[in-house]
Amino acid sequence: MRSLFWRILASFWLAIALVAGLSLLLGRALNQDAWILNLHPGLDGLDSKWVKRYEQQGPEAAQDFLEQRKRKYRIDTQVLGESGQQLVKGTFPSRAAAFEARHGDDRRLPWRRLTAEYTSPESGESYLFIYRIPHPELAAWHRGSLFWPLSAIAIALVVLTLFSLMLTLSITRPLDRLRGAVHDLGQTAYQQNSLARLATRRDELGLLAKDFNRMGERLQGLIGSQRQLLRDVSHELRSPLARLRIALALAERADAAERERLWPRLSQECDRLEALISEILALARLDADPGAAQPVDLSALIDNLQGDARLTAPQQQLQIDLDPDARLEGWPDMLERALDNLLRNAFRFSPTDRPVVLNMQRQGTNVMLSVRDHGPGVASEHLQQLGKPFFRAPGQSSAGHGLGLAIARRAAQRHGGELLLANHPEGGFVATLSLPARQQAS
Numbered sequence: 424m425r426s427l428f429w430r431i432l433a434s435f436w437l438a439i440a441l442v443a444g445l446s447l448l449l450g451r452a453l454n455q456d457a458w459i460l461n462l463h464p465g466l467d468g469l470d471s472k473w474v475k476r477y478e479q480q481g482p483e484a485a486q487d488f489l490e491q492r493k494r495k496y497r498i499d500t501q502v503l504g505e506s507g508q509q510l511v512k513g514t515f516p517s518r519a520a521a522f523e524a525r526h527g528d529d530r531r532l533p534w535r536r537l538t539a540e541y542t543s544p545e546s547g548e549s550y551l552f553i554y555r556i557p558h559p560e561l562a563a564w565h566r567g568s569l570f571w572p573l574s575a576i577a578i579a580l581v582v583l584t585l586f587s588l589m590l591t592l593s594i595t596r597p598l599d600r601l602r603g604a605v606h607d608l609g610q611t612a613y614q615q616n617s618l619a620r621l622a623t624r625r626d627e628l629g630l631l632a633k634d635f636n637r638m639g640e641r642l643q644g645l646i647g648s649q650r651q652l653l654r655d656v657s658h659e660l661r662s663p664l665a666r667l668r669i670a671l672a673l674a675e676r677a678d679a680a681e682r683e684r685l686w687p688r689l690s691q692e693c694d695r696l697e698a699l700i701s702e703i704l705a706l707a708r709l710d711a712d713p714g715a716a717q718p719v720d721l722s723a724l725i726d727n728l729q730g731d732a733r734l735t736a737p738q739q740q741l742q743i744d745l746d747p748d749a750r751l752e753g754w755p756d757m758l759e760r761a762l763d764n765l766l767r768n769a770f771r772f773s774p775t776d777r778p779v780v781l782n783m784q785r786q787g788t789n790v791m792l793s794v795r796d797h798g799p800g801v802a803s804e805h806l807q808q809l810g811k812p813f814f815r816a817p818g819q820s821s822a823g824h825g826l827g828l829a830i831a832r833r834a835a836q837r838h839g840g841e842l843l844l845a846n847h848p849e850g851g852f853v854a855t856l857s858l859p860a861r862q863q864a865s
Contacts, residue, residue: 434590441579456537459556463564465496470541470552473502477510478546486511497560499534501553515555535561597621597628601635608639663696705760705830718861719751721783724759728781731763736770740778748785752861753838758792761834764827765794765854772798772852785860789840793855800846809844831856 460466469492477485489500489511499515526532534555542549600621621632670692674685725743732741751758762781769779773796780795801809809828831854832842840858847853 434586437586438583441583459535459561459564460537460539460554463496463556465492465498465556466537466539466554469500470539470550473500473552474541474543474548474550477502478543478548482511486513489514497557499555503551503553505549510550515553519555533557594628597624597632601632604635604639608642663692667692667696705826714754716752716754719753719755719758721745721749721751724755724762725781725783727759728762728766732766732770735767738775739770739773740775741766742778742780744780744782744784746784749783749790750785750861751790751838751858753858757834757837758856761831761856762792762794764831765856768827768854769794769796769798769852772796774798788860789857790860791855791857793853795847795851795853797851800850800852801844803846806844806846828854 473485473488476488485502489502492498492500493514499513499519501513501515502510504510523532523536534557537554537556539552539554540549541552600618604618618632618636622629622636624632667689670685670689674682674689677685722745725745729741729743732739766779766781773779777797779797780793782791782793782795784791811829828842828844835842835856835858838856838858840856843855843857845853845855
């Protein structure tokens with residue numbers, strides 16, 4: 424992965440390296456004697472050429488060579504041997520030497536003094552060269568020699584500017600897209616393909632775009648489901664309210680005997696409305712923060728479900744198969760409500776002579792909580808729609824609002840699992856909560 428961290432680090436490292444290198448370059452160009460000795464055209468190869476003439480042609484040719492160099496570059500030169508004696512007359516006047524001796528290393532001298540030692544490769548003799556360059560001559564050469572350092576600075580600045588621009592754009596453009604996506608999400612107009620190109624990047628911003636896409640898809644789904652839920656709730660509430668309103672209108676016009684006959688109907692409609700509102704509130708509470716998860720006591724959970732089953736469906740048989748290795752961590756009340764809804768559905772459709780089977784077993788890293796009935800099952804084309812709020816398979820005549828499976832599915836999702844719905848191969852319908860198993864402490 425091309426990490427944005429390494430990209431930024433490399434850019435800063437390059438900037439620091441260039442600045443440090445140019446600083447050293449300018450420092451040598453302006454202050455170091457070695458820079459002048461190596462690059463000044465009047466000193467380039469002077470020592471080797473002079474030693475060659477001196478050893479091959481004698482002092483007069485060597486003196487003549489120094490005088491030619493002075494006329495061309497205005498540089499005074501003295502050459503001392505290993506004994507410290509001046510080998511040739513040189514080009515430095517004696518009066519100037521006396522002036523220099525009186526002032527020592529005073530920087531107010533009108534020239535700059537440089538020294539260099541050279542050893543002849545043929546004779547092995549060592550020679551000390553003393554150069555004196557007038558400050559005006561040195562300043563003029565400095566101005567001409569700064570072309571390459573200044574050019575290097577300009578090139579470095581251009582390169583750093585381009586790198587900075589590319590780095591800035593690589594950060595600000597994705598952030599602008601993310602800002603636009605956040606604005607669209609706030610206006611509930613988010614489009615997942617708006618960050619599709621950004622999500623292909625293999626750095627932190629690409630990962631952020633992928634996570635944002637998932638979050639946007641989840642939020643859009645939640646917003647859509649909430650809107651659909653509101654529409655469904657308003658639709659479902661209209662029916663019992665309309666029946667209540669009709670019954671009340673009839674009761675107002677009826678005599679005492681007729682009114683007594685209508686009261687049970689009014690009470691029944693109120694009970695239906697209360698049950699519907701209770702299930703809607705239970706579904707809505709699943710979206711709230713349930714607090715910290717805790718180990719689930721499956722034995723106590725089964726006891727509660729058995730007690731509820733004896734009250735709600737005393738004529739039905741409940742067969743329970745519990746795996747002792749099954750362990751869960753979550754919210755017991757939420758799981759109990761989900762299983763209770765699955766059992767109520769099973770009791771509603773299963774014949775009284777066949778038992779409803781509640782099976783709890785460990786499968787790999789999951790715990791499977793399945794409820795099977797021996798009813799007619801569900802048409803395969805409706806299986807995908809089961810679990811949506813207020814959806815009921817066609818042909819059902821039993822009471823219900825289509826919220827039981829929706830509550831079970833939402834509870835499974837809150838536990839990090841899923842609700843699996845299928846027709847059993849041997850007949851009947853099976854609903855399974857597939858939940859992550861609790862890891863045993865080592």
